[in-house]
Amino acid sequence: MHTWHWHTWNDLPYLTCSLLEPWSHGFFTQQFWPRSPADLTRVLHPTAHAYRAKQVHGNTVLAPSDVEAHTADAELPPADGLVTEQTNQAVWACSADCTPVLIADRVTGHVAAVHAGWRGTSLKVVPQAIARLREQGSEVKNLRVAMGPAIAGDVYQVSEHVAAEVGATVVAIAPEDTATLLATLRQLADSPLLDDPEPGRVRLDVRRINALQLEQLGMSADQIAIAPYCTYQTPDRFFSYRRSREKKAQWSGIVSRERLT
16 A cells, blocks of 8 residues: 655645655645745755746646757747656646646666646546656556545536546447446446436546556556645635635656666
8 A cells, every 4th residue: 555645845845646656746735825836845855956837737748858849939838747868857837626647666766756637537648657657768567656646536526528538548349439438437447437416417536537547558557646635625725716706726857867777
């Protein structure tokens, strides 16, 4: 069983996961707002260089060299995932109900940070990040994935259409056949779908869908950890766009390191 730990920096709380213990990382809370990834990187590692992208709810995954090439025009490139190429590179994702996903390779030391809302999940942004890691020599069996605080399925109401679009990534049924697809999702063990009293609506566990996508890539359950915190239901620690409609977010980041073996 993976454990989650609270830490403080200057009396400000942030979260780490035992699964990612060899890497400097953190799922930061709203108390750190509005500090930048560059500021937060210094909390994790004094000499690492920070990288972020302009998140657009897509499935583009970039490397630091891509970011550096783009920021020559002083603009951040659009992407929802970042994968490191060297040691001491800190990659960041921000979220306020969407799922922050930190990935690490226990052999190569490379890491990734991904922003996975329902749209990115429907486009398999996390598998895209893993594909980019594999291009750099990673093997699925060596990866460790921690999903941070996000809106929980029991309070995340979406349309049946949205649920079908996301669910079609884990069952081989076209999203147009919504009724069959949703019925199939409900039959899954630890189903990502819950009932909602409003007609045409359901409750969707986006983190569970991401876990199923990872399992279908060949990842075992002990390679995956999901934080026991809901952004919507924990207002003292996390921003939630659905709760407050404020355009504020918390950052999650991880620092690459040298090969571990």
